Amino acid sequence: MRVGVLGAGQLGWMLGLAGIPLGLRFRFLDPNPDSPAAAVGELVVAEYDDRKALARFVKGLDVVTFEFENVPAAALKAFEGHVISWPTPQALAASQDRLAEKSLFDRLSIPTARFAEVSSFEDLGRAVASLGLPAVLKTRRFGYDGKGQYVLRGIDEIPAAWSALGRQPLIIESFVPFERELSMIAVRARNGEVVTYPLIENHHAGGILRESIAPAPRVSPAIAQAAIEHVTRLLDKLEYIGVLTVEFFESADGKLLANEMAPRVHNSGHWTIEGSACSQFENHLRALCGFPLGSTECTGFSRMLNLIGDIPPADAVLAVPGAHLHDYGKEPREGRKVGHVTVCGATARECASRAAEIRARCGMPKD
């Protein structure tokens, strides 16, 4: 089968590496001619709204998928009727707009922080009065890695927050004093079967994911069960096919609040390549192609460390037992995700100490 992927970054690259052994062949579309995924398939270099290029891209493909959720309408239109294109436009739309997303969670009784729509300066004042402070003002679209957000701690900050973000449709959310961020990666097959990986604990710095711990430690059975039920309800409602990720906050009093979803393979699931029986990438492809889903069982304990800015010397990483280097082949640039390391261990303690050794050897900040 021929698989098309819109976007040829590291997610497309790992989809290709997972799919080639299954006999799949890949075509990517990306404006950047130096895209990582060019190493594992054909690359059509074009803008995502270039109709001619989209028509060329889609020709002969059996299935199309996406590396990111901000797919332009032009692309979706180009694929209509041509190829089986999952995840569904409905799922993409919900994840492109924080208000639609939170409203969807709400309709499905998936708990979230309290939120309100903000279309005007007056809305903002009313919402702050109703939700209280602190609160987070966010753009409804195109926010990622902490961009497009303003944390409001006092009423006197309202004008500044409005002037920073007010030119776009906004949402305001109650600030959740959360203990930690957890994520769940789930897969839904064409026949409706859903499998989930265990909850993952994520650590960010500067708005960028730095480390994921899998499985997340100290998860109560009630929290684990709630996450599975929320995610399954969401996948079923969207008639979703493929991998979808939901990020949750776990509050200090042990409540699980859905923060956002990503209708795709996710950075917090990279550890599944070595740390689970079947990776999120292979499972996404299995779902798209109508194959039976693979086991999401963990083979041990894993930690994923993002490599930000540049790649440390391979020797330093590979000297640590259980370390697996993933160098995306990108040009180094400050703040850029250029690779990751997954380190596995037979116990959580062994895995943690190996991760600490990698951080020390590679001059990365401590956990």
Place this chain on the structure above:
Amino acid sequence: MRVGVLGAGQLGWMLGLAGIPLGLRFRFLDPNPDSPAAAVGELVVAEYDDRKALARFVKGLDVVTFEFENVPAAALKAFEGHVISWPTPQALAASQDRLAEKSLFDRLSIPTARFAEVSSFEDLGRAVASLGLPAVLKTRRFGYDGKGQYVLRGIDEIPAAWSALGRQPLIIESFVPFERELSMIAVRARNGEVVTYPLIENHHAGGILRESIAPAPRVSPAIAQAAIEHVTRLLDKLEYIGVLTVEFFESADGKLLANEMAPRVHNSGHWTIEGSACSQFENHLRALCGFPLGSTECTGFSRMLNLIGDIPPADAVLAVPGAHLHDYGKEPREGRKVGHVTVCGATARECASRAAEIRARCGMPKD
């Protein structure tokens, strides 16, 4: 680093898939434009003795390796002084000639079946008188998958054996009434460090490997230790760098006899992709590139089933838990290795029953 591989079949393909995440980029040389490895690197289509093409191939490479042992002298010559080229020509030469190979084992006190050189019909008669029957007459060069062999059971078969093989340099070996074939995959680093995977049990049919069981069941500590010592002595003697495989017979009375070596990654080690901490492919590349070697620890129990002739429907394979499909993307052809399945399990029994299920679903012969 840029890695060159002579040959672009499934071994080159799996080297590429293992090396791309390490940031390595690949160039292959192969006369076949439809070679599997073209999916994971640049392919130079040319004969192995095409000097111009070899010069083009070698340009800009940091390291060259080989997918098979019958590398023409022209190729070795083209690489001299240009790039670091491992495994050493010395190792290749020993594995290209069964007589040189057996003599090398002999010099290193690695036990083998008794053998004699056969250069003439008279030699053959003398050797049969000395070794006794049954014995196996083999061509010294270019034998694989059981080709170029004649099993002599009676003196009256000597003329037929000679007329079948006598135009080439030959070796005759005592027939070993062996219990089973075992193989050991070992890796030697630039700094002389050697790591070994556990012994593997191999099952053949029609001269082709059908199934490998890892780790091999019922291996006595003495046999395991002997294998490690033999292989390490061989690697050290050859000042070898990379993966080398030794095939052994285990005789009915529990003796280990070296049968042959392959100076490369090996079909009986494909299970290491999912079944060990670091695969034979990644470890071969780590050795070549001067990186620290990876752990050879098993993550559980594995069986590798070769797919011969054609690829069964992916659904049938992937419906079995723990199954991993590797479709080389080759045209189906009778007797051709077109893919393999590795199936993993938490226990040897679980793994065996999953393998049986795959065989049943895919219409493969029973174990």
